[in-house]
Amino acid sequence: MNATILFRDGYYEVAGRLAPCAVFVPTEIEPRGPTPIGLFLHGTREKEGDVLAPTRVGLGPAIAEYPERFRLILAFPQCPKDKFWVDSDVQQGLRHLVDRILNERGPNNGCIFVTGLSEGGSGALEFALRYPQKVAALAPMCPAVEDVFENLPCYASLVGREKYVAARLKNIPIWLFHGDHDPRIEVSESRKLANVIGATSHEGLHRYTEYPSVNHHECWERAYRDPQFASWVTSHGSAN
Secondary structure, three states, X not given: OOHHHHEEOOEEEEOOEEEEEXXXXXXXXXXXXXXXXXXXEOOHHHHOOOOOHHHHOOHHHHHHHOHHHOOOEEEEEOOOOOXXXXXXXXXXXXXXXXXXXXXXXXXXXXXXXXXXXXXXXHHHHHHHHHOHHHEEEEEEEOOOHHHHHHOOOOOHHHHOHHXXXXXXXXXXXXXXXXXXXXXXXXXXXXXXXXXXXXXXXXXXXXXXXXXXXXOHHHHHHHHHHOHHHHHHHHHHHOOO
């Protein structure tokens, strides 16, 4: 299926600059009223290329293959080449993007589903820690957890970084993914986060799936194509 048909051109603002943001809108949604909304953050490589580069990895190909599974509006912003998703000005730009979409057509609870892979997984986790009230559900894929922990506000050290993270994420449904043969970001990082938030391999508010003999990119290719994942996204993203 042609990505130019699936995704519309959009934008968001980072530190006074406009940056691209492709948007997926399902063909079968209510013409009026609140619609579930999601945010996808790409990896390092997708900072290069055209505005649709973020849609060609992870969630975008899964949508192209199974569009009927994803009944929500999804934003695919592109991170500027000289920035990282965890940067304060980028996070502020994402917050303004989310607010703008929610104002135009948001769910009644004013929250969105947030996911990302690799550097984008770190960015998704960072967004949830900064703005937990805006996140209906969180699904980081292979995140660099230590990078996020090092980026915590200074006052987090007063209560302890792990306690701070656990408290900020305690009410957010989370599904964390990692492959145990990841050569780029050690699986120990996700294991640490799973331990901090009390995630298990079973159903629950906080869930951790570790794929055996799976590397970096194979993790998100498998996770995003899992029909259970799409159902989980829809069930949490559509809560009012």
